[in-house]
Amino acid sequence: MSTNRYVEDMAVTTSLAPRLAYFVAVARHEHVTRAAQELGVPQSTLSRAIVRLEQDLGVSLFARKGRTVALTTAGRTFLASAEQALDGIAHAAESVQQDADAAYGKVAFGFLHTLGPETVPGLIRAFRADHPRVRFSLVQNYGEAMLEKLRSGELDLCLTSPLPDAPDLVARRLDEQRLRLVVPDDHRLAGRKRIRLAEAAEETFVTLEAGYGLRRITDDLCAEAGFTPRVAFEGEEAETLRGLVAAGLGVALLPPPAVARPGVVELNVTAPRAVREIGVAWLDGHPDTPPVAAFKRFLLSRRGRLIPELEPLAPQEGHQSEN
Template identity: 55%
Template structure:
């Protein structure tokens, strides 16, 4: 059988697969027809056409019963398994798209995982207690890649991407501070122009992280290129490196930083230092009901996600 014949065979088999399996299980056309809710002559003609299109007999017909032939047993073994697997996957699909019990795959930055995202999930589940979440954390580039690939339904990120096919909505702004060791010359300042730190060694996140792009742009706006001494994947690591006296860092204003006695967070007076945090999703991809419900809920967090 060549590829064209195989494709034609599949076209014939797939719509009749359930009928074939029912007859094979019952070994009786009338009982199978009753189970399927079709007239017995219609089922007989359908099986006969299937045998003719495949070119092999699937059943022998001793008396009123039917028995699988060797070819029929071969087809039945895989057909039954396929139908069972398909039914299980359809049940899973129904569960995932159920507005009350479905699943949301949410991607978000590490810096949003300590307070903002847990608070948002808590408030959403007050009215949708059975909705399940798959949480994905990582760099901005990685999160957007997961979103494009369909591995994430929604993405909380900063800065907001500007690319075709991605819808974005601003939720909130978050101040960026200059974080210095507790004994640093700038530690007791209430505010500082970022240009005053031009000679410092900086600790930042690796390229591909949204915060790295924002930090580099802030330094350029202040008239210098930052000298990166160390790179850390998370803000906690960067804060620890600053506390050890290994450099300064541009980090979001976070309660954990304010509570750390080893570092001081100094407000930047120039240039304006903040990042826009928002929600992103793929424009032409229909959102299942639970995802759409969470998206609409998240948009109500505008201007209060980070407060």
């Protein structure tokens, strides 16, 4: 649609919309006085509104006999669409009121894929112990995509890493999660429990794609260890990377899995300190509905307790451990 056509359509809509309820009331009653009484407006106001509506449309909507009126053919056609439009407005109003209801409302919540299997279900279960009817619209994505959804109003809150530093966003650190070097179970380092990241400088890495927060953290940690990782494969999910590692296609820096995957060994990184911060972000100045405000308070109350600390995965039998 062209800009001029859009402007023209908006002008017509703005002119007609306030008078639709008046028109529908008169059409249903077929009587101006009774319609005015139902609407609680002066009869003269209602009559002028109907006349102006007909003038704007350029058609007669009613045939008049005193205060009694009857719809014309054009009026019956217009009535069907006007009732549909008013029903749509009523439905939209009901929807947003329900979403904002303190007990039954909805929270649009985004989170990283790696937080989906354990962290987010546990959070929602704990929150709903006190708010059992609050509904959630859940979105899994990478960090930058979720921040754009915050800005567009598609999300109320999101769990992300690293924390954004942007003037239009508010971010609060909640916890940190250790990252491990994941290697194939027949790798030369597979017998170790811990490792300095510099020892993997000559390895081939599999990583998330550029733009993902974990990819940026991986690049930064490798730089701190004194090398640039040689990246052979890029993916979109941590578990896909684990599969690539198990297939012998490289090593990866990843958060702990919810369930141990066969074919890989996960080593604690002693230097540099390999962690990622997890925090909650929202759009600055964006008003919270009661359910969003309640869930935000809940998340902030979980500082330091957001990520369950998993026990280090033991090397498989036959591998020698480094103490």
